[in-house]
Amino acid sequence: MTLKNEAKLASVEEIQQNFEELHYICSLQIATAVFLAYHLEKPILIEGPPGVGKTELAKTTAEMLDLECIRLQCYEGLDEAKAIYEWKYGKQLLYTQVLKETLAEILDGAKGLTESVAKLHEFGDIFFSEDFLEPRPLLKALKDPEGCVLLIDEVDKSDHEFESLLLEMLSDFQLSIPEIGTIKARPDRKPLVFLTSNNTREISDALKRRCLHLYIPFPDAALERQIIEARVPEVAEKLRNQLVAFIQELRDMDLKKVPAISETIDWARTLILLHTESLDPDLVRQTLNVILKFQEDIETVEAELQSVTNKALKES
Amino acid sequence: MDRTLVDFVKALRTAEVKVSPAETLDAMHAMNIVGYEDREFLKNSLGLVLAKNPEEKETFDSCFDRFFTFDKFQSSMSDEMEDDTSSAFDDDGDFDLSERGENQQSGKGGGQGGAGGGGQAEADLEESTLQPTSALGKLLMSGDRTELTIAMAEAGREVEVNQIVVFTQKGLYTRKIMDAMGLKGLQDEIGELKAHGGVPQSKLSGKLKKARDQLREKVRDYVEKQFFLHADESGKQLREELLKKVKLSNLEKRNFKDVQEVVFKMAKKLIAIHSKRRKTYRRGQLDVRKTLRSNMQYDGMMFNIKWKSSKVDRPKVMCICDVSGSVSNYSRFLLMFLYSLAEILPKVRSFAFSSDLGEVTELFENSNLEDAMSKTMRDYGNGSTDYGQMLTDFKNHVLDDVNNKTTVIILGDARNNYGDPKAEILREIYDRAKRVIWLNPEPRMSWTVGDAEMKKYAPACHQVEVCNSLVHLERVVANLLKSVS
Numbered sequence: 197m198t199l200k201n202e203a204k205l206a207s208v209e210e211i212q213q214n215f216e217e218l219h220y221i222c223s224l225q226i227a228t229a230v231f232l233a234y235h236l237e238k239p240i241l242i243e244g245p246p247g248v249g250k251t252e253l254a255k256t257t258a259e260m261l262d263l264e265c266i267r268l269q270c271y272e273g274l275d276e277a278k279a280i281y282e283w284k285y286g287k288q289l290l291y292t293q294v295l296k297e298t299l300a301e302i303l304d305g306a307k308g309l310t311e312s313v314a315k316l317h318e319f320g321d322i323f324f325s326e327d328f329l330e331p332r333p334l335l336k337a338l339k340d341p342e343g344c345v346l347l348i349d350e351v352d353k354s355d356h357e358f359e360s361l362l363l364e365m366l367s368d369f370q371l372s373i374p375e376i377g378t379i380k381a382r383p384d385r386k387p388l389v390f391l392t393s394n395n396t397r398e399i400s401d402a403l404k405r406r407c408l409h410l411y412i413p414f415p416d417a418a419l420e421r422q423i424i425e426a427r428v429p430e431v432a433e434k435l436r437n438q439l440v441a442f443i444q445e446l447r448d449m450d451l452k453k454v455p456a457i458s459e460t461i462d463w464a465r466t467l468i469l470l471h472t473e474s475l476d477p478d479l480v481r482q483t484l485n486v487i488l489k490f491q492e493d494i495e496t497v498e499a500e501l502q503s504v505t506n507k508a509l510k511e512s
Numbered sequence: 513m514d515r516t517l518v519d520f521v522k523a524l525r526t527a528e529v530k531v532s533p534a535e536t537l538d539a540m541h542a543m544n545i546v547g548y549e550d551r552e553f554l555k556n557s558l559g560l561v562l563a564k565n566p567e568e569k570e571t572f573d574s575c576f577d578r579f580f581t582f583d584k585f586q587s588s589m590s591d592e593m594e595d596d597t598s599s600a601f602d603d604d605g606d607f608d609l610s611e612r613g614e615n616q617q618s619g620k621g622g623g624q625g626g627a628g629g630g631g632q633a634e635a636d637l638e639e640s641t642l643q644p645t646s647a648l649g650k651l652l653m654s655g656d657r658t659e660l661t662i663a664m665a666e667a668g669r670e671v672e673v674n675q676i677v678v679f680t681q682k683g684l685y686t687r688k689i690m691d692a693m694g695l696k697g698l699q700d701e702i703g704e705l706k707a708h709g710g711v712p713q714s715k716l717s718g719k720l721k722k723a724r725d726q727l728r729e730k731v732r733d734y735v736e737k738q739f740f741l742h743a744d745e746s747g748k749q750l751r752e753e754l755l756k757k758v759k760l761s762n763l764e765k766r767n768f769k770d771v772q773e774v775v776f777k778m779a780k781k782l783i784a785i786h787s788k789r790r791k792t793y794r795r796g797q798l799d800v801r802k803t804l805r806s807n808m809q810y811d812g813m814m815f816n817i818k819w820k821s822s823k824v825d826r827p828k829v830m831c832i833c834d835v836s837g838s839v840s841n842y843s844r845f846l847l848m849f850l851y852s853l854a855e856i857l858p859k860v861r862s863f864a865f866s867s868d869l870g871e872v873t874e875l876f877e878n879s880n881l882e883d884a885m886s887k888t889m890r891d892y893g894n895g896s897t898d899y900g901q902m903l904t905d906f907k908n909h910v911l912d913d914v915n916n917k918t919t920v921i922i923l924g925d926a927r928n929n930y931g932d933p934k935a936e937i938l939r940e941i942y943d944r945a946k947r948v949i950w951l952n953p954e955p956r957m958s959w960t961v962g963d964a965e966m967k968k969y970a971p972a973c974h975q976v977e978v979c980n981s982l983v984h985l986e987r988v989v990a991n992l993l994k995s996v997s
Contacts, residue, residue: 224556236541236561
């Protein structure tokens with residue numbers, strides 16, 4: 197497989213560096229996954245709690261390689277008409293209407309039904325050719341002349357049937373359309389496929405077997421500090437250490453939804469807007485709704501706010 | 513290296529990481545790309561290919577570390593060897609210095625010619641020129657730990673130490689490996705040296721002996737490690753298989769934890785099978801109205817025919833458990849099983865009785881199993897069993913909630929202490945419920961012996977089963993799920 201910016205995928209360190217330039221700070225595992233996905237030509241199945249940068253990884257990879265990122269958002273009831281292809285029914289109808297007269301001319305002189313049909317057959321399946329095919333994300337990704345990054349987001353939300361539909365695409369990079377035949381990706385332009393899952397249900401073994409499996413956990417303090425530094429460079433170092441320490445404390449608490457990286461970033465931005473220089477309990481209380489999304493959680497944390505804040509301040 | 517990878521995959525499988533042959537092939541491809549120079553990189557890469565969920569990743573990590581620990585092992589070995597050689601010299605004379613320093617000194621000693629220390633040094637010199645002849649002896653004395661480790665690993669492979677099953681085989685495999693490494697040659701040499709009787713000879717034989725004992729220690733360690741890697745988990749599997757078959761009343765408290773694990777595993781399997789929501793419902797009769805409506809677009813031609821379909825609901829399970837002494841263990845595991853299936857059996861109501869019936873649904877939903885069980889025992893466990901009273905209570909309080917979607921499971925030995933069985937109430941339940949299943953832990957033969965009332969109850973049940981081991985339980989629950997999905 198050769199993509200145009202292949203050099204950027206030459207080694208794991210290279211990938212890590214290139215990601216860093218695009219403000220995506222990643223662990224060694226993540227970079228290794230991208231490296232292997234490219235060299236083994238295998239899709240990556242990314243799992244992890246929401247907000248740790250699963251989708252972002254695919255987007256950043258596309259940006260790094262300067263490729264198009266084709267995204268397929270999964271939901272219950274997603275079927276092949278939405279994911280692979282659809283016949284342009286309207287266009288087919290319109291063309292038959294417009295061509296009615298031409299058809300009459302062609303059929304001119306033919307006697308009987310058999311002869312007319314035989315004559316029509318000479319034109320082949322014009323109405324079921326690629327001109328009347330509306331490609332959907334999966335097909336688009338296969339046919340992309342440059343190669344592309346295909347992001348199949350939240351696979352766990354789709355039905356079991358759809359999962360099985362993906363198998364052909366993921367193992368052989370090909371799709372079968374009954375009327376046309378099998379469409380294959382160019383061997384040197386296979387798309388880089390990322391699948392993400394929030395683990396709302398177990399993904400089938402068949403799908404897992406075809407993928408590299410990457411689990412992205414919440415980052416440790418050092419990594420999170422780096423991420424904040426890359427994403428919100430305006431935050432002063434002192435505040436950054438404090439807020440990361442605070443979030444790390446929260447993650448150890450028994451909450452319905454613990455704050456993820458995206459919440460940390462949002463919070464950092466909020467604090468910048470409020471011209472904060474250092475954390476204090478009052479300020480935290482006011483901005484708690486940025487990092488916690490359930491009233492219960494907010495109440496739980498508020499009760500222990502003082503101690504958690506102090507701990508965070510001490511640690512940083 | 514391929515062979516090593518296959519061995520590693522085998523170790524992973526015994527540690528319950530499911531690795532398919534296709535994934536093994538992928539791992540080989542990955543290895544070809546990654547190479548083995550960078551340990552962390554290799555570990556990450558293999559982890560991506562072989563372990564497919566967070567739990568498996570954890571197991572993978574520990575397995576990888578255990579499997580590829582040769583370098584650590586080497587250094588510890590060389591340390592000890594070094595210690596040993598230096599201490600050996602300590603015994604000879606007072607040389608605390610390294611070998612080279614010692615040689616220099618001994619040279620000086622020879623030059624001075626006279627002092628007692630010098631004489632000893634000369635002996636040392638002579639000894640160091642006397643080299644062992646057997647292959648293993650040479651290896652041991654050469655001090656090349658890497659070679660030694662490799663030799664050991666190769667010998668281990670030769671005798672197939674990865675086939676080790678039970679811990680009593682450790683001694684056997686240790687000896688086998690020692691033999692494969694050429695222990696016999698070494699023994700012979702030691703014997704010969706001793707027979708020779710000279711001072712340097714006996715010294716060398718002593719050294720060789722010491723080295724041999726150390727090597728044996730190391731090999732034993734190695735076998736131990738292999739045992740943990742290859743057999744520990746398979747032993748566990750064996751135990752689990754046994755636990756599934758053993759009579760639940762014979763289980764002792766210390767086994768409960770293991771049993772719980774087994775139950776969860778079985779439940780997980782059932783969930784995996786039954787959690788898939790089926791879209792195609794059972795097809796019923798022709799639905800005229802729907803058909804007419806949907807065919808209006810075709811000018812009323814009956815083109816697209818619609819059928820009445822009935823959606824199949826998950827069963828509402830009511831579980832009545834005898835918690836008197838003799839049957840309490842069975843109840844415990846039935847309830848454990850049912851509540852482990854919460855994901856696919858959301859509506860379980862449970863009742864406990866020995867004489868009076870009480871609902872314990874909330875107890876089980878809100879607290880962990882152990883607590884709930886002990887509380888249930890405390891509240892309902894005393895008193896003699898009275899099935900008649902239980903059925904009366906059930907009729908008074910719960911019977912109204914029983915409808916044609918309810919499955920009632922009764923677990924008990926039907927030993928009614930010669931009281932009134934009130935089988936007619938069970939009949940009433942039978943008429944209303946979808947299914948009534950009676951699980952009896954006693955063997956069929958004793959169902960009619962003594963105060964057992966099974967003969968009266970059985971006709972009012974859809975299904976009567978002997979149920980006294982986890983295998984039975986699993987079968988019953990699987991059937992329960994199958995009849996509905």
